[in-house]
Amino acid sequence: MPExxxxxxxxxxxxxxxxxxxxxxxxxxxxxxxxxxxQQRAEPAETERRLVLCRRCPYLERGTCQLCxxxxxxxxxxxxxxxxxxxxxxTLPGESAEAxx
Ligand code: SF4
Numbered sequence: 491m492p493e494x495x496x497x498x499x500x501x502x503x504x505x506x507x508x509x510x511x512x513x514x515x516x517x518x519x520x521x522x523x524x525x526x527x528x529q530q531r532a533e534p535a536e537t538e539r540r541l542v543l544c545r546r547c548p549y550l551e552r553g554t555c556q557l558c559x560x561x562x563x564x565x566x567x568x569x570x571x572x573x574x575x576x577x578x579x580x581t582l583p584g585e586s587a588e589a590x591x
Contacts, residue, residue: 503563
């Protein structure tokens with residue numbers, strides 16, 4: 491069985507880290523996401539698309555975006571939120587930011 495990432499996994503999302511502190515934080519984050527009103531919540535497929543891009547991003551550090559300080563799993567769960575980088579790393583080449591929302 492492959493070793494699971496821990497707190498030293500720089501390019502990981504919180505939900506992927508299994509050390510006790512981050513696993514607990516990931517559970518809390520899941521609960522916070524569940525409290526986002528449905529009309530403000532991004533579609534699950536859109537959230538996952540954004541998180542794939544975050545995982546490739548040099549600003550991701552242990553689940554946190556170093557540009558805005560957000561846990562990316564939380565930020566990516568809001569339909570009107572965007573990546574804080576300029577240009578947005580969540581917008582695909584040829585797409586406008588509005589097309590994402
Ligand atoms: S800069 Fe954008 S893509 Fe990079 S970690 Fe932050 S939110 Fe994710």
